[in-house]
Amino acid sequence: PKEIYTLAIETSCDETACAILKNGREVVAGTVYTQIELHRTFGGVVPEVASRNHLEKIAQVIDQCLEKADMALQEVDHIAVTYGPGLVGALLVGLSTAKALAFALEKPLIPVHHIEGHIAANYIAHPALEPPFISLVVSGGHTHLVEVTDYTTFNVIGQTRDDAAGEAFDKVARTLGLGYPGGPEIDRVAREGNAQAIDFPRAMLESGSLDFSFSGLKSAVLNYLNSCRMKGEAINVPDVAASFQAAVTEILTIKAMEALKETGHKQLVLAGGVAANSDLRQRLSAALQKKGYAFYYPPLNLCTDNAEMIGCAGYYNAMAGVRGDMYINAVPNLKI
Numbered sequence: 001p002k003e004i005y006t007l008a009i010e011t012s013c014d015e016t017a018c019a020i021l022k023n024g025r026e027v028v029a030g031t032v033y034t035q036i037e038l039h040r041t042f043g044g045v046v047p048e049v050a051s052r053n054h055l056e057k058i059a060q061v062i063d064q065c066l067e068k069a070d071m072a073l074q075e076v077d078h079i080a081v082t083y084g085p086g087l088v089g090a091l092l093v094g095l096s097t098a099k100a101l102a103f104a105l106e107k108p109l110i111p112v113h114h115i116e117g118h119i120a121a122n123y124i125a126h127p128a129l130e131p132p133f134i135s136l137v138v139s140g141g142h143t144h145l146v147e148v149t150d151y152t153t154f155n156v157i158g159q160t161r162d163d164a165a166g167e168a169f170d171k172v173a174r175t176l177g178l179g180y181p182g183g184p185e186i187d188r189v190a191r192e193g194n195a196q197a198i199d200f201p202r203a204m205l206e207s208g209s210l211d212f213s214f215s216g217l218k219s220a221v222l223n224y225l226n227s228c229r230m231k232g233e234a235i236n237v238p239d240v241a242a243s244f245q246a247a248v249t250e251i252l253t254i255k256a257m258e259a260l261k262e263t264g265h266k267q268l269v270l271a272g273g274v275a276a277n278s279d280l281r282q283r284l285s286a287a288l289q290k291k292g293y294a295f296y297y298p299p300l301n302l303c304t305d306n307a308e309m310i311g312c313a314g315y316y317n318a319m320a321g322v323r324g325d326m327y328i329n330a331v332p333n334l335k336i
């Protein structure tokens, strides 16, 4: 049987990425240009700056990827691209590029949901992994518990009602005077701190729902810092970071375990930028091991935004007959 090559493009936020995959799960080559340095001065992603830089870099990123793969564009079987959710201007750069390539090459255009891409990162990292499973998707923009029944069927069973987990990490890091992006900084600083030092609230634990809420926790950290300042007490940054992180990872772990119990699935698949968090991995690993459930998470480079994951999800979409036409638009708030 003929090999299938997927060329994938991802530009939903602040990473300009391209990858080529063979038969869905095997990475032939991947390139990523990260704009983190550009946005660092602003303490967060500036949408206008992001789209302009995607536009400047996209052609070069694709060329480099083809070069690494030692392939010509004509050898690619289809073009997969993220069309949402994300920043509309950023998404449009990748989507327009993918449309142009698909049109010129007369190859199918395969639209991919960014979150489904994050989940698919695990198929690349774990060749034997197959649905069904529960996925906990935690990123800068999303906190979802998703029941994945086959490669292209997703059922959201819980989500955040306000801030995403990664967003909470980023905001708390900023108030603690830590760098951007905040997640890795808190993860690092928390190692020196005492997670029991401050008892921050764990929201929506009693509600019987699988939804999350992190805005109350974020406010609690702010209130704590303000009261320390008012009382003239010194702030122990590692203790605050560790206590905040413990509150987030404990909620995520409890809800993920509830989701497995409710659905009867026996595998948990962690995905998204916050999947890089060491405390979250440890906590989930311990809880799942106790129950004898399997635990999968991607290596660091496949946790944060990348095009490999979009290529993998795109391959399965293509196999299921999903096609995009030339009128498909970017959808900033695309639902699963």
Ligand code: KG4
Pocket (backbone or CB within 6 Å): 013, 138, 139, 140, 141, 142, 165, 166, 167, 169, 170, 181, 182, 183, 184, 187, 272, 273, 274, 275, 276, 277, 278, 303, 304, 305
């Ligand atoms: O998946 P991603 O690259 O972008 C989105 O689709 O949102 O996730 C980025 C998020 C940021 O909020 C970042 O702070 C967080 O992932 N993150 C972490 C860690 N590494 C990245 N959060 C906690 N601990 C980490 N080690």
Ligand code: ZN
Pocket (backbone or CB within 6 Å): 114, 118, 139, 140, 272, 273, 304, 305
């Ligand atoms: Zn992402």
